[in-house]
Amino acid sequence: MATPLSADRLLAVLKAEGLTVHEHAGWRTHERDAATGKPFGPVIGVLIHHTAGQNDKELCFNGRPDLPGPLCHGWLGKTEGLWLLSAGRANHAGLVDVDVLNALRAEASPLPKDDQANADGNDVLYGLEIENRGNGQDPYPAGQYRQAVLWAAAICRAHGWSEKSVAGHKECQPGKVDPSFDMDVFRADVRAQLAKTPGKTATTPAPTPSKPRVDVSRLVTAARTDPGARQGHVTYMTGVNLVEAALVKVGYLSKTYAGDGSFGSRTVDAYARWQRHLGYSGTAADGIPGRTSLAKLGDRTGLFTVVA
Ligand SMILES: [Zn+2]
Known part of the structure; x- marks a missing residue:
């Protein structure tokens, strides 16, 4: 203060x-x-x-x-x-x-x-x-x-x-x-x-612009919570919007259902299709994001990186 x-x-x-x-x-x-x-x-x-x-x-x-x-x-x-x-x-x-x-x-x-x-x-x-x-x-x-x-x-x-x-x-x-x-x-x-004396010049390397980050644990919470909650329930707006944009980009989600920030049942279905595309099956393709499938989705679309 x-x-x-x-x-x-x-x-x-x-x-x-x-x-x-x-x-x-x-x-x-x-x-x-x-x-x-x-x-x-x-x-x-x-x-x-x-x-x-x-x-x-x-x-x-x-x-x-x-x-x-x-x-x-x-x-x-x-x-x-x-x-x-x-x-x-x-x-x-x-x-x-x-x-x-x-x-x-x-x-x-x-x-x-x-x-x-x-x-x-x-x-x-x-x-x-x-x-x-x-x-x-x-x-x-x-x-x-x-x-x-x-x-x-x-x-x-x-x-x-x-x-x-x-x-x-x-x-x-x-x-x-x-x-x-x-x-x-x-x-x-x-x-x-x-830590330096002010006024002395020093070089700082310029950063590469960092991509938006999606937190996998928050995303999983959204995927488990939003479908059963009231219509349009939002748990993790920014992360879900990024993942939905990626699912649209790879062709597994209609634009109509993207962008409301809610990981609804259509998003779960679309994510399950992405998991099957990667070769997962059974409970490994249940539409609940995992770190590996999510990182691959971020890489493929260039829209985000994943943090735990
Ligand atoms: Zn600002």
Whole structure:
């Protein structure tokens, strides 16, 4: 828990970390505090996003018709560098899982699963939007990724936080997939930076974009729970949607039944067909995903990787 850095201090600590910083006109007073009646802070951590677009600095400053700007504190372009858009309350996190916020506050790791959206992350988190299409194919140039590490490290250093105060949006809010790189790797890079004297340059290898991950144990729970529950029951929205998209792609599920996040009986039937395709039979082809068949489905379609 800490008082947010003032605009001057934020600018100073980012420069001290070794960053070249661009200031958007009006950024020092561009915030949502007065409009919402909710002041920014006390702060507990930093949140990393990808923009899922390009050339979106002004969009992140001004906002969208349904979401007023600023949409982040820092915007990090692929070639335009780091821009400051706000030092106050920004609309970047939305409703997040209070258990994750509590873990960030306590610097507990690993972070708990984000399975609820019940606390306002904009109250307590700094946000960085990284310009990237977020499709898992769009690379993060090494220089851009390096600046993201420095941004997070600078703010953590200023507040006396460790890398355990850093999270990705995908780790805080159910359904979010940003950023499209591995946050454990990112935190390790922030940790390495915090161990250095700020301002000294060092190279960090750019990450390969990581695919969305499907948790096999959560998926099995969904496959055992959803068919017998009321219509449309959702146990594991993001994982089921990815698996259903894959089953559509291999031709075993009609598009009509995909995308509602519920592992219903049609999905069980489709998954059983996939298992039979792999050579399984009997109870090994009962439509309840196993790690091997799931990994093969992810590989075949290129849509996800599997975690236990
Ligand atoms: Zn985000």
